[in-house]
Amino acid sequence: MTQKYATFEESGLASTDAHPDDQVIDLSKKTPEVKDAAEQSTSLKDYFRILSYTTTKDRMVLAVALICSVGSGVPLPIMNIIFGGLVGEFSSYFTPGTSTTEAQFKASVSRLSLYIVYLFIAKFTLTYFSMYCFRVISLRVSAALRLEYMNSLFAQPISKIDQVSVGTVVNTITTLSNSIQQSISDKLAILFQSSALLIAAYIIAFKYSWALTLATSSCLLFILVVCSLTLPAISQIQQKTDKADEKHSAIAAEVFGSIRTVISLGAEAPLAKKYRQWVTESRDRGRNMAIIMGFQFGLIFFAMYASYSLAFWLGLKLYREGHIRDINTVIIVFFSVMIAVSVLGSIATPLTMVFKAASASTTFFEIIDSEKISPGGLRDSESLAQGDIIFQDVDFTYPTRPESKIFRGLNARFERGKTTALVGPSGSGKSTIVALVERWYTPEGGSISLGQRNIEELDVKWWRSQIGLVQQDLFLFNDTISKNISFGLVGTKWENESDSVKAELVKNACKEAFADEFIARLPMGYDTIVGENGTKLSGGQRQRLAIARSIVKEPTILVLDEATSAIDVRGEKIVQAALDRVSENRTTIVIAHRLSTVRRADRILVLRDGVNVEEGTHEELLDMENGLYRGLVNAQKLESATEEEADPMEITEVLKEELDNSTPATSEQPQYEDKEKVRQRGFFRSTGVFIYEARRHWLLCLTALLGVLGAASAFPLQSWLFANLIDVFRLTGEKLSDAANFWALMFFILSLGIAACYAVVGYSANRLSVEISSSCRTEYFQNILRKPVPFYDLNENASGSLVSRLATDPKQIQDMIGLNGIFPIISVCSTIGCIAIAFSFGWKLSLVTVFAALPCIFLAAFMRIRYELEFEALNAEVYSGSSQFAAEAIEAFRTVSALTMERSILDRYSDLLKQQQNKAFRKAWLATLVFAFSDSVELCAMALTFWYGGQLLASREYQPASFFVVYMSIILGGQQAGQFFSFGPNIAQATSSANRILNFRPALEDMIAASGQRMADQSRRSGARIDFRNLGFKYASQEVPLFTGLDVTIESGQFVAFVGPSGCGKTTLISVLERFYNPFLGTVLLNGEDISCFDPASYRRCLSLVAQEPRLFEGTVRDNIILGLDTSEYTEEELVQACIDAEIHSFITSLPDGYSTELGIKAQTALSGGQRQRLCIARALLRKPSLLLLDEATSSLDSQSEKIVQAALERLAARRNMTIIAVAHRLATIQKADVIFVFGESQNGKGSRVVERGSHQELLQNRGMYWQMCQANGLDR
Incomplete structure (x- = not known):
């Protein structure tokens, strides 16, 4: 990072609606910077603490889940015993001079095959209860943690809450919370299942040969050393990544919360650049992570496959020396160790997720553990x-x-x-x-x-x-x-x-x-x-x-x-x-x-x-x-105002007039209709788009592909090597020793090749996912910024919801294109390779097992992904709603605290989370049922392969070596197919996210509509003649148009004012001029040309808007004033002059850092309303617009400041090189306007029209509506 944005503490500004600038700010002393994320320690204690957010009922369900999870890991190790027995039966039957008849052999094979079916039933049942219970617990714990986080946040003093941006809160309760939920859900179930499988496999292996088991277990120590070195580094980098993610989420929240200001300033590009800087910071951290992941994966898979080599070499040595009595023992120990070591790969992914969740939990616990306001006290x-x-x-x-x-x-x-x-x-x-x-x-x-x-x-x-x-x-x-x-x-x-x-x-x-x-x-x-x-x-x-x-x-x-x-x-x-x-x-x-x-x-x-x-x-x-108050009164010319009280009849008349002119329904929210219908694409069509667009990273794609193909070859080659090692037992003497050494060496060479492939995969997949997700996130942000203003008026597109989507959707793409996406591809390639080698060694057995077993696996997996997609779509919808609610509560925390609504807000937030849980529970049971079947059906494939293979062996149509190649290929291929579908939730999440991202991309017709001719530079710098011709405007929620046939002409260089009661359409006309909304009838002309023909960006560069609610952004005072301008468009002298005209220069120079003063995380509350407004006026003046729009631009200024700013605006108006349109309620500010347009009720009693127009003096002489308004303001002369 070449540029660093100051934290709240660094800025030295109090983020408070209490106007901390009620004194001149002195920022010469700065408080210490918040500790870097890297300095915060993370341990598994944080993760176990997450599980403490369980109720007694939850703990009972968790106990059931643990028992079932452990139980679901036992069937495969037991399967090794059955497999050893079958190998023994095969060996006995094919031994010359055997007494075993064909009928006895078939009966034994059928009995043992039936045992495998029983194991299938047990695993299916236990896996279902395990996965479902863990999913329930994950949803409940995640909800409890979010609620505790919000509860603790609301218990903080205002000064602490001011240091937390809305984007940070949304990122915490969405992205980080999702990481925690996923780590408890299927990942924790897989972790315990795999751990139980590991332990059961070693118990069985030790029972049959402790020496062989002990020797081959040395790889475990090696793997533990590797993990102990890499996981802490991964956790540390993850923390730094999370902090960078918080930063760009905060920027997104700031931008979407002030979207009209951003669009009017044409500030999309500089703010997108600022956002991209933090995305780049996150990407750079991810690149470092990729190096460590490649190192970790290469060493782990080397240890796994090297242990196979050691197991067979030592097993055959012990067999030759008589320490192992038969082949069954070697097979049982070998398969037990093979399962135990291979399951380490299954443990690595959930274990990494656990560490990431532990890292994410520190953000929660920073708030939860911080000092809170002590409740209690007297009620006097x-x-x-x-x-x-x-x-x-x-x-x-x-x-x-x-x-x-x-x-x-x-x-x-x-x-x-x-x-x-x-x-x-x-x-x-x-x-x-x-x-x-x-x-x-x-x-x-x-x-x-x-x-x-x-x-x-x-x-x-x-x-x-x-x-x-x-x-x-x-x-x-x-x-x-x-x-x-x-x-x-x-x-x-x-x-x-x-x-x-x-x-x-x-x-x-x-x-x-x-x-x-x-x-x-x-x-x-x-x-x-x-x-x-x-x-x-x-x-x-x-x-x-x-x-x-x-x-x-x-x-x-x-x-x-x-x-x-x-x-x-x-x-x-x-x-x-x-x-x-x-x-x-x-x-x-x-x-x-x-x-x-x-x-x-x-x-x-x-x-x-x-x-x-x-x-x-x-x-x-x-x-x-010479009193201060008297001076303030004189500035507003109030000494001659009438002292009459407003009688009830007069108030009633004003109310009636206001009501007749205000919008009759839920107004001010035009309905946004996307021209392109939302398209739902499948997994390959959606995520494939991002992979295709990553072709500029062709070298990473190529290395990832080569790594995938190499890793996928492991299981087919393993099947072939295993069959040859089994066949070695037919030999004796030196031939046995030589063959054993040779095939064991082949296994070791395979381990070196696989290690290299997985190291490449670990690095390139992680690196590629980071590159794609960072560019995807930046583009997503820019695409949202391209949306028209009515889009942001929709409830579902509130700023909190958009920040939530921006935080989670690219993350899902990153996870899917990374290891979560690479492993399914490896599984598919492995399955194809295994099936191919199976058919090459025994087509008949392969044909039966492939077409009988694999369709069940694929059908179950397809159904699972379908339900997971629905489940994730539901989750995304509810998460969006709850995060938007939380964002709204934090943004309005002073209102919340003043109304003592903390408990009410938290109860409502809790209700939203409960609604999410209930909906998720209803969707989860069927998806989990399908998952349990797809995870267990491989045992049925084993049973079928053994039974039918036994029939072929009984008739001596197959030799044992051919059978074992086919068996190992089909079983390993089935396991890989199951591995592919175990990523169903990730696939579902990524598909939903990819569709949302792609649907935000502008359609071609939208891009054409948004384009137009560029404004000539001289047009931008000269005055602006404005014509509203036969203008008709209606909000979608209105039954009656606000304007119908409105005709207003504003000459170039004029200073005009719009006045009238609330709801008469004054601000609407400003919005139409800014092209926030489009009229349904008539045209708006700028210097005789229809404004809809201009490119919106270049058109808005000839306008400046000072809105009723001034908006500032994180950065320096200078950054806020020049926002949306190129350096070539202003000089330092012009900047200072704009600030002098806005009566803000003296305040800025009184700051120790002057124009370089940082406004901090919450720039919007770092200054008082008056100072914010003056900065926005300076920003508008610096743009040297041909059309200056002032929507209550001086409403927050005190009398003296207002008088000075008004004088500056009048001087600008006198030059006649700038057209000024002012919407004003303080009529003193528009007395010197060339023309004042007074809006009121139309003649038919529906909508609004211009009821009077003229100068201040002309309208006073008319003694009409304007005169009445002036009387109320003390301006009757």
Whole structure:
């Protein structure tokens, strides 16, 4: 890595909605960096700790699974005894002068063959119960671990949660959790089955010849040494890989959560590059892993095959010397050791998965073991009823910035039952007071008390349940209106009331907040889904729901942090009336930049630089000459505003007008329809695409292919060598010794060749899978970024779901193209080779066994993969839902904590996980049944081969050597076929993932539609004439179009404004201009040309958008300002000038690192709303657009900053080289606009239209709708 992105601690910025920049940030001192993942130790104790998340019932099921798993490993070693007996019968029957008749021989063979059938029944039954129980346990333990992780995360202090990105959480509860689940599921069952087989095989081998067994077991020691050297290194590299994966998941979460900003800036390429850097880091770690895996595999397989050579050489030596009495003993010991050693390969894969799971578990346990907030405390209702909230000599510093004091001895009093307003410039400490009242942070000195009681002594959840909080960055959950408001009842005496009682409380709260009227107009009423973060509602409607949620519990204390910043003038009148109503007889703390909303406060505290500099009523503060408050009021021209109260009739009229113009259904979410139907491809057609596209890695592909062919030849050659070694027992004397030495040497040479092949396979397969998955992941990310905005409006495409898919789908491809995909190919090639050599030595026996046994194996496997595919599709759907829910909860954690919803959220998350389990259990039993049959059916093949081969031997049609070649080939081929289908779950997972990735690739017609003529550079740098001609626009969920036949012309270089009530389509027009959505009727012209004809990327480069909700990204301040621009498009002087115009330059230069200051993991909460907005304005100005779009661009600014920024915008407008369109609720910001378009209800009462247009003075003279709005804003002259 050549570039390093700072961790949260390095950045020194507090990620908090409490606006940590309420003081000038000093980042000269940096906290220590988080330890590198490599330094964190991982051991099997972590894995065993995972299993501690089991209930008593789980442990009983686990015990059954262990017993069955152990039992399912025993039949094959017992089979060796039966096989030895059969060899003895063959030897006896073909010995010259034998007394065994043909009938006796056939009877013995039939009896022993029947024993094998019994073993099949036992293995089938035990394997089924084992696999099913382990799958059940894996789902339950994985769910319990996820729930404990979320539970522990929610118990962390805010400062700790701010260090965890949403992407990290999603990656943990999806990718890492899946690794843990898979390691417990079939992998742990295979591990115990293989271990039992190993032990049983050695017990049998020791029973027949301890000397031969002991000697041949030396390979085990060698393998253990190899594993002890490689597994820790694998675990360490895996940890580093996981950390890199967390980083790119965090970037993806950041990008998809701010997708409109990304698209409007044309920042897809730089953000994709940043994402690719961490994918590359993960890939480089994977390359190191490939070297170790190749080394490990080569040595393990060498030991396995070398032990065969040693076993036969020493066995024949002991046989010649009389230490072993007959051939049966050598055969039993040989096959037992052969099974024991070969099963080590089966143990290696699940053991590696166990170590990976142990590594993944450290991420869980870092959070689970970290220090949590101590619950408990007093519930002092008496102090609550009688006491004031008192700040006495409060000192406070954000934990991540110990060198920067926010408060030094702050004193303030918030009187019981009265309204106290906090005003002051941006960065003065207002929102920090809210954070301290909410106990998100603890003061370093002084005290915050409720009456005589320090609030630190109070139970934190009880305390928060007494506070109704409405935040500036409000958050609504993707649920119904009723549910969103009833969340406010959590932690109160009404929490466990009946649904009917809660519904009544919710309705009353909505009436108080003036929300009931617009809810009643929605088709689904209170059951309307609000969308992700309430995107289906207007800003005013969302704000009123947030107010209703805060008051539904009848709080004693009400905290309003910029509660009307996102609302238009007429909507503000409604909301302010609601706030005035609900704040009566409540201790109310109001933070506002719009001073019209605080003029009626009982007390106003004026803060500057964390100090209470003025205090008094509105009138008292206005009387202070040169006072800060007076200056702020003058900036907003409020001294001449009317003092009349808004009467109920006026509010009702405004409500009616707003309702008539707002969307009638769940609006603001156009339905996205993909032009290309989703295609479902099979395994080979889906994963084969990625392999074909990897042809540039032809050398890796070639070496992998050669390694596979060499590894696949092992079993056919082993069958032939074994038959020749069996035939050696017919010889005597020196011929026996020479033949034994020769064939044992052949086995040793085979072991060297196989070791080389598996070393090549281990390296090339791992390396190839890493290369393909990294390019696949990057392309997947870019393909998602290419999707139009309506795609992201769908619930299933919420940011958490997309991050989850991005984390898991490429990983499944990597696993399948790696060893999980190579071993099935080896199995297929081995099966073909075994069948071929079997037919060459005995076609008749081969014909019967191949066509009778193998079809059963293939049919069972086919059915298994089918059910596994369905199972994985179900898992992916449910995982996506639960991870999206978790991501939403983390993103809105301040809302969650303020509503004391932690337990409620966790219960809901638990319910989602239980739903997943129940669905998975129903799918699992049949898939496991088919798996058990396919895993055991090889014993039936053995029984059939022995029985029919016995018939052929009885008639002396076959010689023993030919029989053994056919038998070994068929049995080993059947085992390999079974090995192939044991990868059914991996195949199913990879197929589902590959289909999802491929379906995200753009179709040819989409690429053509997205293209168009490029904007000429002079067009981009000159003014923009905009024509909306006969425009018709309708959201898919609307019954009535929002616009029909709209005609608006904006001349080049004009400064125009869109005003009107909430829901009248102002922001919709901005979205249409940005080409986020397309109209169904009419055209939008830019300088006389239809904007749909332009290439979207080059078209958007002539636009700049400052959205209502400013979005920043991880990186430096400079990175955020220049985002989407090439270095050739700006100069340093222009950058500084843009920041000066946006009134942010002085703040940036006050930072120790200036423009190079890192904003940290959560850049979006690293600065206050005002500072974020000014940075976004600077970013927009630097682009030197011909069309500047301002959607409530100054709503978060204090009066002085707003005045300065407004002056800069007016200077830009005066140059006439830039067209400016501003959507504004603060009418003071658009007084000097050339033309103001006032939107309202259309004449037929449906949809929206332009009801007035003209300059500020012209519209005032008309004394129409605009004049009424100006009256409310104190701008009537």
